[in-house]
Amino acid sequence: MLNYIIRRLLIGLVTLLGITFVTFLTIESAPGDIVELMLWERPDATEADRERLRKSLGLDKPMVVRYGLWVRKLVTFDFGESIKTGEPVTTMIRRHIWPTASVGIISLALAFLLSIPIGLYSAVRQGGFFDRIMSTSLYMLYSVPSYIIGMVLILYLGVKLDWFPIQGMYSDNYEELSFFGKFADQAHHYVLITICFTAGSLAYYSRFVRQNLLEVVQQDFIRTARAKGLSEFRVIIHHAFRNTLIPFVSLLGLTLPFILSGSVILEHMFGWPGIGWLYMESVMSRDVNAIMGLNFMTAALVLVCTLLADLAYGLVDPRISHD
DSSP: OHHHHHHHHHHHHHHHHHHHHHHHHHHHHSSSOHHHHHTTTOTTOOHHHHHHHHHHTTTTSOHHHHHHHHHHHHTTTOOOBOTTTOOBHHHHHHHHHHHHHHHHHHHHHHHHHHHHHHHHHHHHTTTSHHHHHHHHHHHHHHHSOHHHHHHHHIIIIIIISOOSOOSSSSOTTGGGSOHHHHHHHHHHHHHHHHHHHHHHHHHHHHHHHHHHHHHHTTSHHHHHHHHTTOOHHHIIIIIIHHHHHHHHHHHHHHHHHHHHTOOHHHHHHTTOOSHHHHHHHHHHTTOHHHHHHHHHHHHHHHHHHHHHHHHHHHHHOTTOOOO
16 A cells, blocks of 8 residues: 555656646747736836846746746745745635635535435436436536526626625625624625536536446346345445445546636636636736646646545445555
């Protein structure tokens, strides 16, 4: 087990370096000049001013040298300072990660808790009224992009009916509220964006559980369990469902990093100050250090969550060994 973990971590380290280099090369190859973007409000800026700013930002050095300096800082988990604001990138990420992580965790928990019973019941009642209704509804839900759902919710529940706020995490008078008032205010702001985050995952997870369970119940060991006189509940829950958990754990391991890394479109639609919002702002201003830090964080989350999902296989199925 330990050798497997060490081997995966070393492979992941090489992969991360490759991802960061490709990201850095892509940013450098993109059209436009960050110095010109920073000086666009100063039409009187001279060429000397441009060169002075370029040198202060370290942009006068060759690309390979700048990448090497960035990697050297990365060893101490220092992503450098934001070119746009001068603030440490790690501080920016810490400030924006909770809004995204909180919505992501809530939506993942909701999708997990709802999709499993829906998928199980649909599989057990295959072809029945509930299965047909849920299959149609879930296909429709999955086919609609989350930002379209967000637009509909904003228009009807936010604007026309004025039931929920449509911008930000807090109301303007948040600091004046009591403890329970603050909790209710935040919960009110979370509703619409959480629905948007949950909708697509719920549809996909439900269909995923249903399809895998239908495949498992056709296996020989399920027929054997039924022949022994076990109740249908025990056959489905203790035998069939456990075998569907292996691909389900893998699916969760792959989707969790992307949920925690935020949604650029949704967070901008709702004015949500999360990682997706920060990423869009960084790209628009060509903030190289911020983009590199955010990409590194997302890539590291993918690799770590994938490793954890692989290790979790052993808990779900004792037959799987990583020795």
